[in-house]
Amino acid sequence: MDAPAFAWPAGGNTRVPYRVYxxxxxHEREKAxxxxxxxxGFLCAATEIPEAGDYKTTFLGEVPVVVVRRKxxxxxxxxxxxxxxxxxxxxxxxxxxGTSLTCVYHSWAFDxxxxxxxxxxxxxxxxxxxxxxxxxxxxxxxxxxxxxxxxGLVFGSLSAExxxxxxxIGELIGGRxxxxxxxxxxxxxxxTSQYLHNNWKLYVENTKDTYHxxxxxxxxxxxxxxxxTATGGIHVSDQGGNHASxxxxxxxxxGGEYVGLRSAIDGFGLQDASIFQARDEFGDGITVQxxxxxxxFILQQVHNSIALRQVLPKGVDETELLWTFLGFExxxxxxxxxxxxxxxxxxxxxxxxxxxxxVGGWVQRAIQxxxxxxxxxxxxxxxxxxxxxxxxxxxxxxxxxxxxxxMGFAP
Amino acid sequence: xxxxVGTRLAIEDLFARYAHTIDDDRLEEWPALFTExxxxxxxxxxxxxxxxxxxxxxxxxxxxxxxxxxxxREANIYEAQGYRHMLSxxxxxxxxxxxARVVSNYQxxxxxxxxxxxxxxxxxxxxxxxFTKAGPLFAERVVVYDxxxxxxxxxxxx
Numbered sequence: 001m002d003a004p005a006f007a008w009p010a011g012g013n014t015r016v017p018y019r020v021y022x023x024x025x026x027h028e029r030e031k032a033x034x035x036x037x038x039x040x041g042f043l044c045a046a047t048e049i050p051e052a053g054d055y056k057t058t059f060l061g062e063v064p065v066v067v068v069r070r071k072x073x074x075x076x077x078x079x080x081x082x083x084x085x086x087x088x089x090x091x092x093x094x095x096x097x098g099t100s101l102t103c104v105y106h107s108w109a110f111d112x113x114x115x116x117x118x119x120x121x122x123x124x125x126x127x128x129x130x131x132x133x134x135x136x137x138x139x140x141x142x143x144x145x146x147x148x149x150x151x152g153l154v155f156g157s158l159s160a161e162x163x164x165x166x167x168x169i170g171e172l173i174g175g176r177x178x179x180x181x182x183x184x185x186x187x188x189x190x191x192t193s194q195y196l197h198n199n200w201k202l203y204v205e206n207t208k209d210t211y212h213x214x215x216x217x218x219x220x221x222x223x224x225x226x227x228x229t230a231t232g233g234i235h236v237s238d239q240g241g242n243h244a245s246x247x248x249x250x251x252x253x254x255g256g257e258y259v260g261l262r263s264a265i266d267g268f269g270l271q272d273a274s275i276f277q278a279r280d281e282f283g284d285g286i287t288v289q290x291x292x293x294x295x296x297f298i299l300q301q302v303h304n305s306i307a308l309r310q311v312l313p314k315g316v317d318e319t320e321l322l323w324t325f326l327g328f329e330x331x332x333x334x335x336x337x338x339x340x341x342x343x344x345x346x347x348x349x350x351x352x353x354x355x356x357x358x359v360g361g362w363v364q365r366a367i368q369x370x371x372x373x374x375x376x377x378x379x380x381x382x383x384x385x386x387x388x389x390x391x392x393x394x395x396x397x398x399x400x401x402x403x404x405x406x407m408g409f410a411p
Numbered sequence: 412x413x414x415x416v417g418t419r420l421a422i423e424d425l426f427a428r429y430a431h432t433i434d435d436d437r438l439e440e441w442p443a444l445f446t447e448x449x450x451x452x453x454x455x456x457x458x459x460x461x462x463x464x465x466x467x468x469x470x471x472x473x474x475x476x477x478x479x480x481x482x483x484r485e486a487n488i489y490e491a492q493g494y495r496h497m498l499s500x501x502x503x504x505x506x507x508x509x510x511a512r513v514v515s516n517y518q519x520x521x522x523x524x525x526x527x528x529x530x531x532x533x534x535x536x537x538x539x540x541x542f543t544k545a546g547p548l549f550a551e552r553v554v555v556y557d558x559x560x561x562x563x564x565x566x567x568x569x
Contacts, residue, residue: 093457190458190465193560222486269481272474320560325465340464341471349453349467349565355488357564 004029008409013240013397014382015374018367021199026407027316033406034295035061035313038162040148040155040169042297042310043067043077045324047152047186048094053112055101056094058322059312060156061296065145066090067154068097068112077156078114079143082106089142101142114142150174151181153308155297169293170237172386176244176291179282180301185329189339192323194348198360200296200313201403203321206356207290207298207309208399210234210245210390211379216359219351223270230287233388239405240384240398241294247390248285275341275351278303292395294402302352304335305342317364321357323347414506422513422540423501425547430496433568438483441568442476445549446541449473453554453569456534467565479568489566491524494531509542510550517554519569521562532556532569 005025009015020026035041041060044067048056055068057080064080066089082089082103089103089110100117102109107120116137124130145156148165155165166174196203206212210232214221232247278287281304291299298309310322325347327339346353367373377400380392384401387394403409425444432441445451454466470476497518505512514537521531534556541550554569 188463190454190463192455192458192465192467194564195560195562197563216488218488219482219486222482269478269485271477272472274475325463336464340469343465344469344475347467348561348563351482351487354564354566358489361563 002029002408004407004409008404009374011374012382013384013400013404014376014378016377016400017371017374019371021202021364021367022316022371024316027313029407030313031061031063033408034403035063036158037406038157038159039295039406040157040162040165040293041295042293042308043147043154043156045152045186045188045308045326046075046149046154048188049075051096053096053098054094055090055097057090057092058310060145060158062313063158064088065156066101067147067156068101070112071099075147075149075154076112076114077145077147077154078110079145079158081143082108083116083140083142084108084119110142114144116140116142151177151183152186153181170242172235173237173242173244173291173293176235176246176289177293177299179284179286180289180291180299180306181326187327187329187331188324189327189336190323190325190343192325192347194321194323194357195314196319196321196357196360197317198319198364199317200311200319201399202360202363203311203319203356204292204296204298205396205399206360207292208243208245208395209393210395211393212359213390216355217352219345231388232288232390233386234390234392234395235386236384236395236398237294239294239402240395240400241402242292243395243398244289244291245390245395246286246289249287275344276303277338278342279335279338281335292399294399300346302345303342304338305346306339307346319360412503412506414503414511418506418511418542419501419503421542421547422503422511425540425549426498426501426515426536429549430498434494434496436493438480438567441480442473445473445476445552446543447473449476449549450551450553451476451549451568452552453556453565455559456555456557457559459553459555467561468568476568483566487566489564492566493522494567494569495520495522511538511540511542511547513538513540517569529562531562532558534558534569 005023006019043058044056049069052069052071055066057066065077066080067077080090087105089101100109109117111117122131147156230247230249234245236243289301296311300307306326308324312320314320345351377393377396380394384394384398429444451470453468499516501515503513519532522528537553539551540547
């Protein structure tokens with residue numbers, strides 16, 4: 001492993017050098033050490049490709065990937081790059097490719113395991129041209145990712161060293177993921193793409209930053225919806241890169257509607273409170289849970305609004321954020337309506353999330369020319385242990401802990 | 412379908428008022444262009460085609476539109492910006508008694524405070540227009556945007 005492009009400042013995980021968001025060389029190292037390193041990236045929900053031959057194109061970091069359902073029901077993920085001249089093979093966002101993937105450039109055809117099946121004019125025409133005798137189809141397949149599934153979500157890895165997915169997520173965070181997705185059959189209710197003008201890590205940090213929630217997102221406080229009686233906490237994995245924060249409304253009782261919420265809203269400016277009609281779906285009174293898996297996957301539960309977020313780098317200073325809104329196959333009509341209405345809270349136009357679309361861009365613009373300076377991540381101390389306080393940046397420090405380890409930034 | 416000139420002008424006038432209300436930053440007047448039990452929805456063409464219900468915004472009554480305006484004014488934080496709507500290809504597909512269904516195209520340019528100008532969104536309006544005593548109002552305005560990818564965030568209505 002080459003040395004990092006610059007040194008980490010003193011202060012450990014409580015200081016983050018701004019260069020980490022702007023440095024092109026560092027960005028290149030992330031491709032190898034993070035995204036092709038011993039980690040897992042979310043690819044799609046298994047339910048998005050139900051039938052044999054169904055495929056979806058996505059990215060592992062910046063590497064284009066095609067995820068495809070095999071005839072035997074399993075799922076493969078292949079680097080979406082032809083082994084011949086490097087063209088994209090699958091061109092659509094999603095579709096059905098039958099039993100093979102064929103590159104349109106020179107019609108090289110691959111089976112769904114990525115094996116090269118045939119090369120047009122391999123023997124030339126009338127003994128002229130064609131591939132050399134020794135050309136071995138077996139050596140020229142599509143590059144295959146490791147694939148594992150959990151809770152109906154498909155993850156891929158380009159690294160032989162990555163621990164099994166379950167171990168990468170860990171028992172602590174895996175349990176929080178189970179809590180929301182369980183073993184229920186997922187249903188995709190919508191997808192949205194949001195383009196951010198900032199480094200991908202600024203968005204990931206934002207999702208881990210429980211400190212900003214009530215300060216930047218003033219929707220709840222403006223309409224007097226966030227009760228100070230709410231309790232909560234943060235779970236952080238040992239290495240630090242995975243987290244789950246949650247808040248629970250103390251008023252939740254009766255295992256049903258959020259008692260008291262309506263009266264909390266009345267008289268404070270919201271004319272229609274139907275977006276807060278919610279069910280205590282998981283039976284524990286937790287109203288918000290935000291979960292992340294290193295490096296770039298987020299699972300959100302805001303009341304009954306469940307969404308996956310995939311944070312995709314697009315060069316060092318731009319990011320595409322892909323949202324997948326979920327419900328379950330067994331949702332009743334009322335639940336479907338609640339999920340639909342509550343989606344107004346989140347996404348690119350969401351009452352409590354639109355700010356997250358611009359704040360990273362403000363950082364990216366503000367740090368230009370200040371690459372030698374550092375940001376301060378000291379709320380709640382210097383460690384990244386789980387805590388019952390959300391007035392903490394512990395999970396942000398946890399992210400940097402795991403990141404620094406993989407990138408070779410000495411402690 | 413061909414409707415009488417007066418009806419068509421009334422529809423076009425509603426569209427123009429809608430555009431100017433937003434573009435002139437008179438958002439408080441925007442909900443009044445809708446019926447009380449209206450539907451206002453912003454959804455990508457991709458989700459629309461796949462019949463996936465969740466898009467960017469889903470309001471099923473006028474009070475929700477008023478709440479969105481209040482939130483944009485009082486609660487949400489976003490960089491100063493404005494829109495310029497370009498409307499075209501108005502096609503009345505159904506007209507019966509006091510109701511019309513209309514499809515039209517739009518482009519919305521977003522202008523940021525620093526002058527950066529972006530073709531922010533383009534797509535179709537799928538409208539159900541109700542002719543009331545107070546004039547034509549949107550009973551439904553479904554904004555189906557073609558551009559899949561939303562730059563930064565969507566604050567102001569399309």
